[in-house]
Amino acid sequence: MRQYLAQKTAGFLLTAVLVSIVTFFVVQILPGDPALLMLGTEATPEAYARLRQELNLDRPALERYLRWFWNFLQGEWGRSWRYALPVRDLAAQSFPLSLVLASLAVGVSLLAAVPAGILMAARPKSWPARFLSALTQVGMGLPQFWTGLLLIQVFAVKLGLLPAGGNASWAGFILPVLTLALPRTAVLSRFMRVGMSDALRQDYIRTAHAKGLSRPVVFFKHALRNGSLAVLTVAGLQFAQLLAGTIVVEQVFGLPGVGQLLLAGTLQRDLPLVQTVVMIVVLLILLFDLAFDLLLGLLDPRIRYE
Amino acid sequence: MKRRVLYMVFLSVLTVFAVSGPGFAEVLNIAIPQDPDSFDPVKTIAAATAEVAFNIYEGLVKATPAGGVEGALASSWTVNEAGTVYTFQLREAVFHDGTPVTPADVVSALNRARDPGVAVRAGELSMIKDVRAVERGVEIELAEPNGAFLYALAEVYASIYPAHASDLARRPIGTGPYYLEEWTPNQRLGLRRFDRHWSGETPYFEQANFLIIPDENSMVLNLKAGRVNVIPRLEASVLHQVENDPGITVLSFPMNVVQVFSINNARPPFDDLRVRRALALGVNREEILFGAAWGHGALLDSALSPSMAGFYNDQLREVNPYNPELAKELLKEAGQENLSFTLTLPANYPLHVQAGELVAQQWKALGLDVELQIVEWGTWLDRVYTQRDYDVSVIGLAGRLDPHAILVRYTTGNSRNFFNFSNERYDELIEEGLRAYGDERRSIYLEAQEILAKELPGVFVMDPPQLVAMAKGIQGFRNYPTYVVDVAGLYR
Numbered sequence: 001m002r003q004y005l006a007q008k009t010a011g012f013l014l015t016a017v018l019v020s021i022v023t024f025f026v027v028q029i030l031p032g033d034p035a036l037l038m039l040g041t042e043a044t045p046e047a048y049a050r051l052r053q054e055l056n057l058d059r060p061a062l063e064r065y066l067r068w069f070w071n072f073l074q075g076e077w078g079r080s081w082r083y084a085l086p087v088r089d090l091a092a093q094s095f096p097l098s099l100v101l102a103s104l105a106v107g108v109s110l111l112a113a114v115p116a117g118i119l120m121a122a123r124p125k126s127w128p129a130r131f132l133s134a135l136t137q138v139g140m141g142l143p144q145f146w147t148g149l150l151l152i153q154v155f156a157v158k159l160g161l162l163p164a165g166g167n168a169s170w171a172g173f174i175l176p177v178l179t180l181a182l183p184r185t186a187v188l189s190r191f192m193r194v195g196m197s198d199a200l201r202q203d204y205i206r207t208a209h210a211k212g213l214s215r216p217v218v219f220f221k222h223a224l225r226n227g228s229l230a231v232l233t234v235a236g237l238q239f240a241q242l243l244a245g246t247i248v249v250e251q252v253f254g255l256p257g258v259g260q261l262l263l264a265g266t267l268q269r270d271l272p273l274v275q276t277v278v279m280i281v282v283l284l285i286l287l288f289d290l291a292f293d294l295l296l297g298l299l300d301p302r303i304r305y306e
Numbered sequence: 307m308k309r310r311v312l313y314m315v316f317l318s319v320l321t322v323f324a325v326s327g328p329g330f331a332e333v334l335n336i337a338i339p340q341d342p343d344s345f346d347p348v349k350t351i352a353a354a355t356a357e358v359a360f361n362i363y364e365g366l367v368k369a370t371p372a373g374g375v376e377g378a379l380a381s382s383w384t385v386n387e388a389g390t391v392y393t394f395q396l397r398e399a400v401f402h403d404g405t406p407v408t409p410a411d412v413v414s415a416l417n418r419a420r421d422p423g424v425a426v427r428a429g430e431l432s433m434i435k436d437v438r439a440v441e442r443g444v445e446i447e448l449a450e451p452n453g454a455f456l457y458a459l460a461e462v463y464a465s466i467y468p469a470h471a472s473d474l475a476r477r478p479i480g481t482g483p484y485y486l487e488e489w490t491p492n493q494r495l496g497l498r499r500f501d502r503h504w505s506g507e508t509p510y511f512e513q514a515n516f517l518i519i520p521d522e523n524s525m526v527l528n529l530k531a532g533r534v535n536v537i538p539r540l541e542a543s544v545l546h547q548v549e550n551d552p553g554i555t556v557l558s559f560p561m562n563v564v565q566v567f568s569i570n571n572a573r574p575p576f577d578d579l580r581v582r583r584a585l586a587l588g589v590n591r592e593e594i595l596f597g598a599a600w601g602h603g604a605l606l607d608s609a610l611s612p613s614m615a616g617f618y619n620d621q622l623r624e625v626n627p628y629n630p631e632l633a634k635e636l637l638k639e640a641g642q643e644n645l646s647f648t649l650t651l652p653a654n655y656p657l658h659v660q661a662g663e664l665v666a667q668q669w670k671a672l673g674l675d676v677e678l679q680i681v682e683w684g685t686w687l688d689r690v691y692t693q694r695d696y697d698v699s700v701i702g703l704a705g706r707l708d709p710h711a712i713l714v715r716y717t718t719g720n721s722r723n724f725f726n727f728s729n730e731r732y733d734e735l736i737e738e739g740l741r742a743y744g745d746e747r748r749s750i751y752l753e754a755q756e757i758l759a760k761e762l763p764g765v766f767v768m769d770p771p772q773l774v775a776m777a778k779g780i781q782g783f784r785n786y787p788t789y790v791v792d793v794a795g796l797y798r
Contacts, residue, residue: 030684031682031684031685031688032682032683032684032685032687032688033684033687033688033692036684036687036688036691036692037683037684037687038343038351039351039426040351040352040687041687041691041701041703041704041722043687043691043692043721043722044429044721044722045721046422046429047426047427047428047429050422050423050426051426082341082343083341083343083344083491084343084344084345084346084349084475084476085475085476085491090491093490093491094492145521145523148524149523149524149527152524152527152528152531153527156527156528156531156533157527157530157531160531160532163531163533164524164527164528164531164533164534165517165519165524165528165533166493166494166517166533167493250492251520251521251524252521252523252524253524254493254517254518254519254520254521254524254528255492255493256490256491256492256493256518257492260492260520261491261492264340264341264492267654267683267684269684
């Protein structure tokens with residue numbers, strides 16, 4: 001186990017450093033000059049030269065990378081060019097929001113997808129199952145900006161029940177979470193159905209039935225454990241993806257999450273902001289991954305010794 | 307248990323109503339698509355900042371809706387006979403932090419604004435030779451008479467703030483009718499009424515929130531749902547969603563932006579006036595106005611918008627009428643009937659992209675081979691604006707209060723002249739315009755506009771519409787020739 005832990009941790013650190021290099025240089029080679037973007041169609045050569053100097057853009061790329069990485073490690077994240085605010089403040093505002101959005105969206109999806117998947121696997125020929133199956137098809141095809149706008153139209157404009165945007169109250173989260181949860185529920189319920197029907201075909205299930213266990217016990221005690229592994233993995237992936245922001249939903253609902261921050265930063269080539277935020281996202285995902293791996297390793301010895 | 311759940315649901319519905327219903331204090335919510343960049347007047351570049359900052363900062367003078375200037379922190383001013391020394395008398399005014407406005411504050415703010423080591427647009431105040439404090443006022447000495455000077459003082463970069471202010475970027479301290487109370491990036495700027503404004507007037511709204519809503523469809527839905535009261539810049543593409551809504555008023559103003567198909571005058575065969583003229587004659591501007599801006603906006607013939615009422619030349623409509631036959635003849639004459647070129651469009655401006663797609667069809671009808679190239683804004687600025695490596699492109703150039711600031715762009719060798727346009731007489735006129743006043747100055751700029759219409763650095767298309775959508779009942783929207791939202795004028 002100690003070797004497994006060391007291996008995983010080393011992999012984690014190596015990936016983090018590699019990602020920092022890739023992020024830095026990818027942002028550098030994007031066409032479009034940050035100083036030029038800030039000045040726009042009023043740029044004069046003098047103003048441009050001074051701004052470049054102010055932003056340290058006249059220094060060699062390698063020097064800037066090393067300085068940035070060193071500062072990042074020390075928690076000195078610098079000031080965003082786009083917002084004239086410390087990157088730390090911007091991150092402190094958007095990450096908690098994205099975290100809440102991601103948790104709620106995945107949580108709601110799981111709550112809806114697990115029973116739906118079980119039903120579809122248990123009684124595939126029944127009308128409710130067929131209806132749900134058709135619904136998941138539709139759900140996966142829904143573009144999020146469209147669902148979002150439709151939900152606002154119905155619940156905020158027509159019925160006046162929920163706010164059209166913003167996170168001034170917790171009610172503001174209902175529509176964005178629904179928008180995010182709909183397509184994810186569709187995906188998860190399909191994984192749940194496949195996982196469940198696979199599990200139900202296993203020998204040990206037949207054995208369980210044969211030894212006279214009741215149907216609910218067979219389903220929920222024996223089949224569900226194995227049948228839900230895939231769903232949990234996919235839900236974990238979805239969570240990680242949502243953590244990096246949900247540009248469309250944030251834009252439609254005017255929420256200041258990680259997605260909007262990254263989009264605005266990238267469009268303006270706000271290097272300190274983009275590099276640092278991407279780095280945080282990557283670290284969070286890697287940490288999440290590491291924890292997940294270690295947990296699996298603990299639970300399942302087969303994985304440890306691979 | 308069941309009852310408790312029901313009770314919770316009931317409570318939450320109540321909360322939702324309480325939160326989304328009208329509040330007690332008079333609050334105005336204005337939707338804007340993006341955050342300001344920095345509230346430091348000498349560092350800001352984005353138009354989005356000027357829009358909000360107008361309510362927070364004031365200069366010695368400020369712009370009027372008609373496009374003139376009037377006293378703000380200066381109650382009056384006198385000019386010496388040579389036109390080189392302006393003496394401004396200061397009003398009794400206090401900053402948002404409660405300290406009084408002193409001549410020393412004005413001197414320090416203006417000196418900072420013209421210091422090229424600090425200020426991004428120091429060049430625009432380079433006419434100033436010296437700023438001195440005098441008894442209850444300041445004296446500004448110019449190197450030579452300059453007709454654009456007072457207008458320059460009304461721009462954001464000439465705002466007055468306390469000499470002791472630090473961190474203006476995040477915590478602006480001005481003298482305007484509102485002060486910035488709270489700024490949550492990507493979400494909201496909260497402005498609150500400043501009750502000690504020198505005018506003694508009290509704006510109607512106690513609180514004004516600028517809500518950041520990047521998506522134009524969701525902006526409209528927020529207006530319909532009552533979360534937003536004013537959309538100062540509605541995208542033309544969503545106009546149809548509000549036009550016939552009885553609860554919404556839509557106003558349309560010229561934006562004082564010049565949309566122009568810029569032509570690279572230095573690159574053959576566009577150095578041939580006949581080719582440029584053919585391109586101009588081949589453009590059906592009305593079709594573009596209808597196709598890209600839904601018929602709103604004003605057609606242009608030269609580089610000033612009609613909203614620059616005091617200087618606009620309205621006699622140029624017949625210089626380049628839509629005439630494809632004549633265009634073909636000119637192309638033949640120039641030996642360019644089969645001309646093929648690239649039209650570069652900035653992807654982030656739907657209006658310009660649509661205009662470009664329409665004009666490409668019109669030019670193709672002349673027998674030309676037009677290749678469309680849509681590029682991202684950063685690439686556009688780099689390639690078209692800075693490197694000037696392009697054939698034909700399209701852009702909207704933001705207006706200013708003073709014609710010089712707009713027209714100087716087309717002079718030979720100007721760093722913002724990405725047209726590579728050059729005309730000796732034009733250069734002379736722009737020089738003279740700075741030294742002239744009144745009618746003389748006006749006639750100089752009329753001639754300059756005529757030269758641009760005839761010599762064609764590019765094809766001028768339209769001043770796009772500024773569409774304002776407001777909830778019924780909100781009144782008093784004042785349109786300015788600059789990019790601002792004047793909150794103090796609004797009431798319910």
